[in-house]
Structure formats: structure tokens, C-alpha cells
Amino acid sequence: MQAPSAKAALTDFRDRLGAATESVLLVDYDGTLAPFQTERDQAYPYPGVVPILESILQCGRTRVIVITGRPIRELQTLFRPSNSLEVWGAHGMEHKLADGTYQQTAIAPGTAAILAQAEKWLIAAGLASLAEIKPGGIAIHWRGLPDVEIERMQARAREGWAAFAEEPGLKLLNFETGLELRVAHPDKGDVVAAILEDLDPHAPIAFFGDDLTDEDAFRVLGDRGLSVLVRPEYRETRAKVWLKPPHELIVFFEQWLNSISA
Ligand SMILES: [Mg+2]
Incomplete structure (x- = not known):
């Protein structure tokens, strides 16, 4: 459930936006600006998202920064606002x-050598077609696969990758539609x-x-700052506020624009 303080947090944030000369909008891509698609290369932004972010950028008072698990070159085929954006890719x-x-x-x-071994294991296990x-x-x-297949695949990958994931400098990352073996750092946090290090504390x-x-993050x-979970259904989270995409998210971006345009 959304905490009752969430509405107050949103109002307070908008007031601060209106008074500030500089602000920062950090945003994930998949599931946040774009709906999940079975075909990952078809995950285009929700209608309305690009124009509102472009208007916020054009205002010149907010830095918009996308922070995604996707490699940057992949993101650029899906999300191309006319202004160039700052992007952090691959976590x-x-x-x-x-x-x-x-x-x-x-x-x-x-670490690179261990990742190469993990890739070899995937190929030998016949899972290469699902790998990125x-x-x-x-x-x-495993987005789009039947549940029973996902369970089998997940168990297999976890078992096969368990030893690699225990190596220093690596971790196994769960996300909602897959599993990733990757460097422990950097992460989105x-x-x-x-970003905070170089930012005016106010x-x-x-x-x-x-x-x-x-x-x-x-x-x-x-x-x-204000942390916002963007998701059709609520789940346990550290975020202060929950917004349902795309409508509530776009409305909040419009309010952001109004605050900095006033
Ligand atoms: Mg996401």
C-alpha cells in the first residue's frame, strides 16, 4: 500500500522544484519509461513519455539522466529524444x-576471465539463445517463456553459475524477467x-x-531525494512513493514541467 505520507512527499518535492535553479531527474528505462515486451528489442517508450521529457530538458533547469541495465547502444535504438541525454548504461x-x-x-x-568461463558454460548448457x-x-x-520452462531454466542457470557468482568481484543479480551474472560494482546505487557527489546539496x-x-538507487x-517506484502493482520497496505507469508517471512529469516553468 502507498504510505499516506507519499502525497505530502510529492507536493513538497514540487514546491522545492519550483524554487530551485537546478534539479535532477534520474530514470530507469525498461518497466519505467517503457512497458515490458516479450521481444526486448521492441520495448519502445510509452506514448507521451518522450515529448514530456524533451520539454523538461528544453526548460534548461533539470538534468535528465537515464540509468539502465541495458548497454547504451541498445537503449539508443529504442529511446531517441531529440535532445541528447546523459545516460549510464550496463548498471x-x-x-x-x-x-x-x-x-x-x-x-x-x-573477473573478465571468470565471465568468459560463465559464458562457455551457458553455451555448453544450450542456453546461449537466451543470453545477452x-x-x-x-x-x-526468460521473458515470454512458459512458467514451467522459466522454473527449469532458472534452476539450471543458478546451479551452473553458483561457483562463478561466489568469486570476489562478481554477483548474481535477480531481476523480474531474468538473471544476470555481473561485476559487483558499479551498480545503480x-x-x-x-551524481550526488557533484551536485549542489540543495x-x-x-x-x-x-x-x-x-x-x-x-x-x-x-x-x-525523492525515490519513486514505478510499477502497475505495489511491492515491498525502499521507495517513498509509488506511481502506476504510464498515466501517473506522465502526470507527475507534467507537474515537474509546470513547477520549473513557473
Ligand atoms: Mg527497469
Whole structure:
């Protein structure tokens, strides 16, 4: 259930937005700005999302930053606002600034070698068709498969990857429609920490996300900003506020725009 304080938190945040010269809108992509699709390469944004974010950007008072588990090149085929955006991809392994500057975090050679072994195991297990090789990790996606098949696949992958996941510097990441073996850091919480480090401590900042990997971001943001769970159904979360996509999310973005345009 939505806490009664949520409405007050939203109102308070909008008031602060109106008074601030600088603010930051951090947003996840899949499940937050775009509905889940069985075909991952068809996950285009909800109608209305791109224009409202473009208007917020054009106002010049809010930095809009997308923080996604997808590699940046993959995101760019789906989400192309006319203004260039700052994006953190692959859970923070990749960073592209609005001016196009791109950086990728290097992985320790030992960690890369273990990831290569984990990939070999996947191929041998016949799971390669479900796998996605990303900077710093390998994801298995089972979106769209029958439940019984998912259970079988999940058990198999967990067993096969258990030893790799125990290696220092790696972790097994659960997300709602798959499993990912990846570097323990950076995660979305590390990205939020990096952004906060360079930000005026009074600038309003909010993070919008849907998945278990977004909880790291909610945790790091803590009381410093507004954390928003964007999801059709409520679940246990560290986020302060829950909004249902796409309508409630778009309405809140419109209110954001009004606050900074006033
Ligand atoms: Mg998501």
C-alpha cells in the first residue's frame, strides 16, 4: 500500500522544484519509461513519455539522466529524444554525457576471465539463445517463456553459475524477467552516489525505477531525494512513493514541467 505520507512527499518535492535553479531527474528505462515486451528489442517508450521529457530538458533547469541495465547502444535504438541525454548504461559500467563524451569502466582481467568461463558454460548448457553479453556481465532473459520452462531454466542457470557468482568481484543479480551474472560494482546505487557527489546539496533530485536493481538507487538516495517506484502493482520497496505507469508517471512529469516553468 502507498504510505499516506507519499502525497505530502510529492507536493513538497514540487514546491522545492519550483524554487530551485537546478534539479535532477534520474530514470530507469525498461518497466519505467517503457512497458515490458516479450521481444526486448521492441520495448519502445510509452506514448507521451518522450515529448514530456524533451520539454523538461528544453526548460534548461533539470538534468535528465537515464540509468539502465541495458548497454547504451541498445537503449539508443529504442529511446531517441531529440535532445541528447546523459545516460549510464550496463548498471553504470558505461557513461555517456549529453555532449556525447563516452567512458566505459574497465573490468579486472581475473573477473573478465571468470565471465568468459560463465559464458562457455551457458553455451555448453544450450542456453546461449537466451543470453545477452553486456559490458561487465551476462544476462539470461526468460521473458515470454512458459512458467514451467522459466522454473527449469532458472534452476539450471543458478546451479551452473553458483561457483562463478561466489568469486570476489562478481554477483548474481535477480531481476523480474531474468538473471544476470555481473561485476559487483558499479551498480545503480554507485551511479546515484557519483551524481550526488557533484551536485549542489540543495538541488532537488528524484529517481524513478521499477525493478529490484533500482532498490540500490533508492537506498543510496535515502532522504536526500525523492525515490519513486514505478510499477502497475505495489511491492515491498525502499521507495517513498509509488506511481502506476504510464498515466501517473506522465502526470507527475507534467507537474515537474509546470513547477520549473513557473
Ligand atoms: Mg527497469
